[in-house]
Amino acid sequence: MVTLTRIYTRGGDKGQTSLGDGARVPKHALRVEAYGTVDEANAVIGMTRLATRAHPQADSMLARIQNDLFDLGADLCTPLKQDEQPGQALRIVADQVTRLEAEIDAMNAELAPLASFVLPGGTEAAAQLHLGRTVVRRAERLMTQLAETEAVNPQAIAYANRLSDHLFVLARWLNKQAAGDVLWVPGANR
Template sequence: MTDRISDVVTRAGDTGETGLADESRISKGSSRINAIGDIDELNSVIGVVMSETVFKDIYTDLIPIQNELFSVGAELAGAAPESFFLDEKHVERIERHIRSVNDGLSPLKEFILPGGSRCAALLHLARSVCRRAERSVVVLSGEDEISPVLIKYLNRLSDFLFVYARLANQLANRPDIYWEK
């Protein structure tokens, strides 16, 4: 493997612009860079979840998610679409995980608050960052052509993170915290 990034300090962004995969320059305040940043933040929060969780199944199921989110960021940056685009099979895999986990959880009768165990709270944090990333990608899709699969993927991923937060509470023998109206 060759070095992909050999010089971290380039000073190329000192004017408020950054480079895309096609070597074009774009404002760091653009919708595209906001979306890429939100995806990066989501991936980082998932990394925190993975560093904190003691539940092997949760950890194992998050590994492909991190790789896919890196691909989403690369796609949004305009890198080699043929090698990065997610497709319906990624969405379907997440849906299978959601159904499988949700089938083992007690039915919800009320809204729940983020919390319970530390792992569940971190998964809820990841879910809320995922929703923000989804909104950023939707905004970008109004300005540029974006694969509709990306929006669908992020929508499902937030559901995935929600049911996994509930699973984390179940595995920790902690109850979900119900919203008291």
């Protein structure tokens, strides 16, 4: 368990931060951008949960996802080593990705197929989930960019990819229980 006795250290006052392995890097390093964006996604999901209190199943999924996002941040914060042994660092694992897939499949089975793109909106929770989805997509783009130059856990990238799908389907699932999705009408305002 993590114990924090002091919140500020002054260690970052000159624009650097420490990674999980102790290495010092600029605060604008791509790896820091990636896990910082994961943290941003987690904050959006935290705000979304304020609007999902009436939906215990959705709120329970989002609670698990928030915990997973801390795992994902820890994974990205600790550079993957070639000789790393299993369990040496906290990493996203295939079971976490599989759980998202199972939840997506269960929710999607209750939804009609899409005949148009969905606009972010509908219920408050659905609109916030769409915001979360876009932040997760940005994190995924940063992760894949990072993977071009540094080793990144492939399950971490798969998790981010599946999570954005999950948030999209969860938004649709919540909208189905209310007024429905807001659909794009191409050229509607010409």
